[in-house]
Amino acid sequence: MDGKLRDNDISHVVEADRAHVWHHLIQHAPWSGTDPKADPRIIVEGRGMRVWDQKGKEHLDGVSGGVWTVNVGYGRERIANAVRDQLIKLPYFAGSAGSIPGALFSEKLISKMPGMSRVYYTNSGSEANEKAFKMVRQIAHKRYGGKKHKILYRDRDYHGTTIACLSAGGQDQRNAQYGPYTPGFVRVPHCLEYRAQWDLDGEAYGIAAANAIEEVILAEGPDTIGALC
Numbered sequence: 001m002d003g004k005l006r007d008n009d010i011s012h013v014v015e016a017d018r019a020h021v022w023h024h025l026i027q028h029a030p031w032s033g034t035d036p037k038a039d040p041r042i043i044v045e046g047r048g049m050r051v052w053d054q055k056g057k058e059h060l061d062g063v064s065g066g067v068w069t070v071n072v073g074y075g076r077e078r079i080a081n082a083v084r085d086q087l088i089k090l091p092y093f094a095g096s097a098g099s100i101p102g103a104l105f106s107e108k109l110i111s112k113m114p115g116m117s118r119v120y121y122t123n124s125g126s127e128a129n130e131k132a133f134k135m136v137r138q139i140a141h142k143r144y145g146g147k148k149h150k151i152l153y154r155d156r157d158y159h160g161t162t163i164a165c166l167s168a169g170g171q172d173q174r175n176a177q178y179g180p181y182t183p184g185f186v187r188v189p190h191c192l193e194y195r196a197q198w199d200l201d202g203e204a205y206g207i208a209a210a211n212a213i214e215e216v217i218l219a220e221g222p223d224t225i226g227a228l229c
């Protein structure tokens, strides 16, 4: 060993990660002790459906980037080249103006969504839902004196990670310790036959679930309900 860093030696990367990266959804404690085998996992490269970690171990990525996001697979050069070309031409301009890819993609998307006419671009699902919640409230203010602002969400729902999205979150374990939440969100029973709430099957189960939602709407006052997630 001459002390020089080899290209394929990423031990310094592992140490930087261990020391400075705050990971999502995972406990850091196992990497903080003295067990040299307990390193944080660094995903180094991907091709198709497979990724490789810092130890060269191959993984079949059955969850598409860990959280269902890389649906087209890894190493797609055609996409990388299109992104590269656009970054050089124009990396960003605020949504108050249009862009060539933004206009053309919205046309394509709308052609697949009958009854819809416009696309609002966001960076994540959480932001999309935040925007939708704002639309409901703005419509309530413009047309209903602010009254029709309540947003219903189902038990077991997940709508994102921001405070308003967690306010529409029906998974109590996920929400614990982040309150208080945004007012105006109201929980209704879920529609999952898998976690059946009534001893009914198929269509009868669906009708019971719809009736249970209606009960909440009637109790809250239909003129106060702006949306159902």
Ligand SMILES: Cc1ncc(COP(=O)(O)O)c(C=O)c1O
Binding pocket: 123, 124, 125, 126, 127, 129, 158, 159, 160, 161
């Ligand atoms: C149904 C649903 N809504 C919203 C979100 C939030 O999206 P994002 O993680 O992009 O903020 C998710 C993410 O898993 C989701 O599954």
